[in-house]
Amino acid sequence: MNVRRLIPTATIAGAVALGLVALSACSSSDASGGAGSDGKLAVTASFYPMQYLAQQIGGDHVDVSTLTKPGVEPHDLELKPRQTAQLGEADVIVYLKGIQPSVDKAIAQSGVENTVDAASLTKLEKHGTEVGHAHEGGEHGHEAEGGDEASGLNGADPHIWLDPVKYAEVAKGVGASLSQADPDHAATYKKNTAALVKKLDALNSEFRQGLADTGTKTFITTHAAFGYLAERYGLEQEAIAGIDPEAEPSPARVKELETIAKRDKVSTVFFETLASDKTAKTLAGDSGLKTDVLDPLEGITDKSKGDDYLQVMRSNLTALQKALGAK
Incomplete structure (x- = not known):
């Protein structure tokens, strides 16, 4: 050396x-x-x-x-x-x-x-x-x-x-x-x-098989972090406020998301562990939707649904399957 x-x-x-x-x-x-x-x-x-x-x-x-x-x-x-x-x-x-x-x-x-x-x-x-x-x-x-x-x-x-x-x-x-x-x-x-x-x-392979047959392909998340994941498995990511998980969405964007949710039969608005869930819960409440965690894995804390990358990614897969109506 x-x-x-x-x-x-x-x-x-x-x-x-x-x-x-x-x-x-x-x-x-x-x-x-x-x-x-x-x-x-x-x-x-x-x-x-x-x-x-x-x-x-x-x-x-x-x-x-x-x-x-x-x-x-x-x-x-x-x-x-x-x-x-x-x-x-x-x-x-x-x-x-x-x-x-x-x-x-x-x-x-x-x-x-x-x-x-x-x-x-x-x-x-x-x-x-x-x-x-x-x-x-x-x-x-x-x-x-x-x-x-x-x-x-x-x-x-x-x-x-x-x-x-x-x-x-x-x-x-x-x-x-x-x-x-x-x-x-x-x-x-x-x-x-x-x-x-x-x-x-x-x-x-688990993601590909687990998301191959779903009721909808669209998911809503606070943080536009899941573009590669969505592209890989044929999904559509709709972010509340772009790349900033803390930013407040515009009224026009909120209205647009409500329309998308109805059109694409979206059931869930995802939030994450390292940012506030306020915006996601507000949108979900106004639209009659559920909320859940989709973790961008930028850090592991005691709130994470798993102790490492693989465990949290599998928790993300489970959350997506439930939200998208996987068969």
Whole structure:
């Protein structure tokens, strides 16, 4: 492995001033490049979907930390000095460019050689209401999802992890990157990648079979995060307020959704665990519809219907089958 690069003096000084001496995910005294605590590869993930891949593929040979803690809406993350320093200490960074602008900026300034951008590992697409929307007033990071060329997404939908097929493509790229950063354990990373891809292939089959015959193909959700999932399984996603789960929909959009619900026999309005359910419940109440959770899996909390990606995705499948009238 390459010899670990030295941490800039300014970074260490700033950390000490904040009383954050134990900053890194790996031991600062370890000079054997690519080794975190206990000699493991130090991997920093930007948010849960990237963290899950790193943990599943890296196994016992990696020490994975995440910048987005449970319960934090990833798009709105603002990095603290400790987290910026953590980035500088990483052997490998796994992230998705464009979904968290503050993270993208910090990574560009970190000097870390081994960075893995999930958006570059599969083909991104544009999905209806996902395009051209931003926070009102241009706030927060969702603005980058709606066509900000500086984000690198150019209006593309970043929620690739909600399609098991695309997520498997990303997994393969992450596995190859870990092998390159830590060739001594490349065989293990290759084996773990293959095992994860097999699980994702099985999940894809479950969704395809479970949603093949339904009473309706349309579902309503607060967050336009499910474009890839809808496209993969022949469904139609209708978002209340585009990409911003907290935004209030316009009266025209509410009326339009009420019309769509009647026309397409929609039974359920979906909300999510990391955002308010107020808008979804208001729309459901006014339209005589039910509510349920469809989790965009941007983070796992005690409110999540499962302990990891696979469990929550299967809970999503169950919710969709019930709402769509699967036969």
